[in-house]
Amino acid sequence: MIKYLKEYRFYIILFLFLLIPITAIDTSTRAPRNHRFYDRVILGITSPIQTAISISLDQIVSTFQNYVYLLSTRQENLQLVEENRRLLNSIASLQETQQENLRLRKLLAFQENFRLDTVAAAVIAKDVSPEFRAIRINRGENSGIQRNMAVVTAEGIVGRVFRTTANSADVVTVLDLLSAVDAIVERSRARGVVEGMTDEVCQLKFALRTDDIQPGDLLISSGLGSIFPKGIPVGLVSKVNRKAFGITQDVEVRPAVDFSKLEEVLVVTKIHSEPLLERAESREKEKAEAAAVARSGR
Amino acid sequence: MIRLFLRTANAPVLILLVALGIAIQTALFASPPLSWIQPDIVLIAVIWCSLRRNLLEGGILTLIFANIAEIHSSAPQGAMLVTYMAVYLGVRAAAKFLVLPNRTSLIFLTMGSAMLWRLAMLILIHLLGAGANLWRHTLIYLFPGAVIEGAIALGLYRALDRFDGVTFKSPRAQHILEDEVQLEGEGL
Numbered sequence: 007m008i009k010y011l012k013e014y015r016f017y018i019i020l021f022l023f024l025l026i027p028i029t030a031i032d033t034s035t036r037a038p039r040n041h042r043f044y045d046r047v048i049l050g051i052t053s054p055i056q057t058a059i060s061i062s063l064d065q066i067v068s069t070f071q072n073y074v075y076l077l078s079t080r081q082e083n084l085q086l087v088e089e090n091r092r093l094l095n096s097i098a099s100l101q102e103t104q105q106e107n108l109r110l111r112k113l114l115a116f117q118e119n120f121r122l123d124t125v126a127a128a129v130i131a132k133d134v135s136p137e138f139r140a141i142r143i144n145r146g147e148n149s150g151i152q153r154n155m156a157v158v159t160a161e162g163i164v165g166r167v168f169r170t171t172a173n174s175a176d177v178v179t180v181l182d183l184l185s186a187v188d189a190i191v192e193r194s195r196a197r198g199v200v201e202g203m204t205d206e207v208c209q210l211k212f213a214l215r216t217d218d219i220q221p222g223d224l225l226i227s228s229g230l231g232s233i234f235p236k237g238i239p240v241g242l243v244s245k246v247n248r249k250a251f252g253i254t255q256d257v258e259v260r261p262a263v264d265f266s267k268l269e270e271v272l273v274v275t276k277i278h279s280e281p282l283l284e285r286a287e288s289r290e291k292e293k294a295e296a297a298a299v300a301r302s303g304r
Numbered sequence: 305m306i307r308l309f310l311r312t313a314n315a316p317v318l319i320l321l322v323a324l325g326i327a328i329q330t331a332l333f334a335s336p337p338l339s340w341i342q343p344d345i346v347l348i349a350v351i352w353c354s355l356r357r358n359l360l361e362g363g364i365l366t367l368i369f370a371n372i373a374e375i376h377s378s379a380p381q382g383a384m385l386v387t388y389m390a391v392y393l394g395v396r397a398a399a400k401f402l403v404l405p406n407r408t409s410l411i412f413l414t415m416g417s418a419m420l421w422r423l424a425m426l427i428l429i430h431l432l433g434a435g436a437n438l439w440r441h442t443l444i445y446l447f448p449g450a451v452i453e454g455a456i457a458l459g460l461y462r463a464l465d466r467f468d469g470v471t472f473k474s475p476r477a478q479h480i481l482e483d484e485v486q487l488e489g490e491g492l
Contacts, residue, residue, distance in 0.1 A: 020359070055327035134373050
């Protein structure tokens with residue numbers, strides 16, 4: 007037996023080296039998977055280094071920029087004071103508009119009002135391979151981040167958390183091949199799934215050929231799948247190719263988020279989706295019940 | 305004794321160095337335009353292993369390196385193991401038939417391997433049914449990526465050569481170590 011093993015040692019090793027990677031392939035490419043124990047050991051070494059490099063780079067860039075900006079600081083300062091005054095006025099006006107808007111929404115019970123619990127995080131690294139578009143953020147399980155949480159910015163959807171460690175998390179962005187976000191066209195309410203293409207654009211799949219989709223249309227998250235809150239911008243339609251036949255149309259989407267300038271993100275840890283009208287109704291109900299109790303007591 | 309310890313520490317330290325290399329690569333080349341000239345540290349380490357290690361040791365190191373790369377990527381599980389192993393075995397086979405007299409030939413081999421890796425990844429992703437549009441991205445990156453890989457490989461191969469020398473893993477240092485162990489055994 008040992009003689010044969012020695013004789014065919016080369017072929018046995020070769021066979022094992024071919025077999026191990028093939029058996030390791032995960033065919034369910036979209037299924038979320040978390041780090042194993044030994045992965046976490048490696049990440050325990052690499053994550054702090056990534057954070058340190060990221061912070062150092064930021065410091066270098068900001069020092070350089072501060073030096074450059076110092077040249078025209080006084081002039082900019084005056085401009086900023088003026089801009090600040092204007093913005094304060096705008097904020098006051100917007101707050102008034104917001105209040106009015108809330109009242110109208112409550113009256114019409116037209117749309118759900120979402121409140122989100124979020125955790126702010128900084129991007130510390132990107133994917134090791136240019137074929138994939140994941141990013142790593144500096145917050146993890148210790149900050150309450152879990153797999154399949156939505157990651158957003160003020161501009162729109164960034165992606166979803168697909169792996170976590172204690173102090174870092176990997177986010178698969180909407181540009182990634184493995185990303186899929188259920189979306190609707192804001193104007194026509196046409197539905198589809200936004201998938202990454204690795205390049206700077208995504209594609210809207212499964213949009214029917216008869217759907218009204220035009221370049222410039224805004225795509226928002228549909229809220230299906232319970233990962234992304236409803237109504238968050240996903241991107242703008244940049245190209246539509248509608249053939250004379252077939253079931254679907256080819257729609258190219260430019261993400262709402264500028265990934266080349268992505269530095270900070272918000273991880274949505276909880277979605278409060280209690281509609282305003284329901285909240286108002288429940289409050290009225292509570293008041294009525296309290297009054298009834300008071301009357302019966304009397 | 306210290307020399308034997310250094311020789312034993314060669315592989316774990318090499319793994320650690322690759323992990324550090326990936327950390328630097330992913331953090332330093334995170335934003336454009338630097339992301340466009342991102343080299344692949346793992347690929348260079350894999351090529352190095354295929355040329356300077358025996359089949360078993362090199363293969364195990366390749367699997368470990370590929371796993372480290374995979375945990376820093378959103379690539380489907382096993383994709384990097386397959387592609388890096390393909391490069392490892394491909395380079396080993398090529399080294400059997402090709403003569404690599406100097407560093408220039410090594411650079412060309414690295415460039416070829418970089419292209420092989422990208423094509424292997426493209427084929428694999430297609431087989432998994434995930435990357436219908438990856439060919440465009442691969443075409444853009446294929447040649448520039450190979451050139452960058454070749455350029456950075458020169459310095460890294462030198463550093464790895466030196467590392468092997470320090471840890472008594474290079475053939476020359478290995479002979480010296482074996483002679484010393486033999487002399488010690490004979491009481492000299």
